[in-house]
Amino acid sequence: MFKNEADFKKIVSRLNIDSKPNPAHCENLRRQMLSAFNEAGEQPGARTTVFQTLRRTIMKRPVPKFAAAAAVIIVIVIGLYRFKSGASLAPIDIKLPRPMFEGTPQPLRVPHWEKPLGRDRPPFLAPVGTKNVAFEKPVTSTDELPIIGELEMLTDGDKEAADGSYVELGHFKQSVTIDLEAEYNIYAILCWHYHKQAVVYFDVVVQVASDPDFITGVTTLFNNDIDNSAGLGIGKDMHYTETNEGKLIDAKGAKARYVRLYSNGNTANDQNHYIEVEVFGKLIE
Helix, strand or coil, rough: CCCCCCHHHHHHHHCCCCCCCHHHHHHHHHHHHHHHHHHCCCCCCHHHHHCCCCCHHHHCCCCCCCCHHHHHHHHHHHHHHHHHHHEEECCCCCCCCCCCCCCCCCCCCCCCCCCCCCCCCCEEEEEEEEEECCCCCEECCCEEEEEEECCHHCCCCCCCCCCCCEEEECCCCHHHHHHHEEEEEEEEEEEECCCCCCCCCCEEEEECCCCCCCCCCCCCEEEEECCCCCCCCCCCCCEEEECCCEEEEEEEEEEEEEEEEEEEEEECCHHHHHHEEEEEEECCC
16 A cells, blocks of 8 residues: 555654553544545545655654554554555545536636646545534524525535525625534535536635634634635635535544534625535544
8 A cells, every 4th residue: 555664664763652552642643544544535646645645644743752652553554454444434425416517617817726636536534434414403604694595404415506405695704603413523524605606715714613602622624715804814725616526624533513614705706605514423422
């Protein structure tokens, strides 16, 4: 699966560790590996480059003195085996709606624009048992009286872009919040704004929290607000064109009950639209 196992051992030898294994640290390593594998899956030659992605993930986060060297090596080797064998991971079940336009979307004079893959999105792996936990969960919004549709349509399972399948919120910055009604480990969030046309939505920010007011313990999973016009901080993520595939965001196993999504108009008008939001997670027991 990897080209350079010697390099892998060298990285492990540089970890700052002591002799007391810690389950929390092992779980953190597992999440890093899972995120690295999915990140690499979007790149050419994914099966041979995932190690380099994993190395970047680990080395940019200093590892505290939690686990013995042997334990770290065992955990990572077991994790790599599971990535390869599929013993504990599986692709999440994504059912895509019908495409509403043909051809590759072109940039619409939008800065920091993400070029489409030009092929089907690779499967996203998550622990076995991960499912869409947002289905039919309650939704609130900064616009409680949408111009078109009802807020519950965001989690009703209808992902088509036909008339009557989307919600239209007011102008400029708006947000929607999904209450999962329990805490979950969240592995991915999949959002469809409006894919009947090839448009780009601005200031797309996705956050999760266990605080319903999003004051404490907030984790930002995606932010493409490049000028902080939404007031949530400058984001480094790319603008993207809406398609029937939706936008898949790696949540990296974040623990949360509430999911909040912001947007601030689009390339066609100043309004905000949502067709469906799926949240893939597992209940924390």
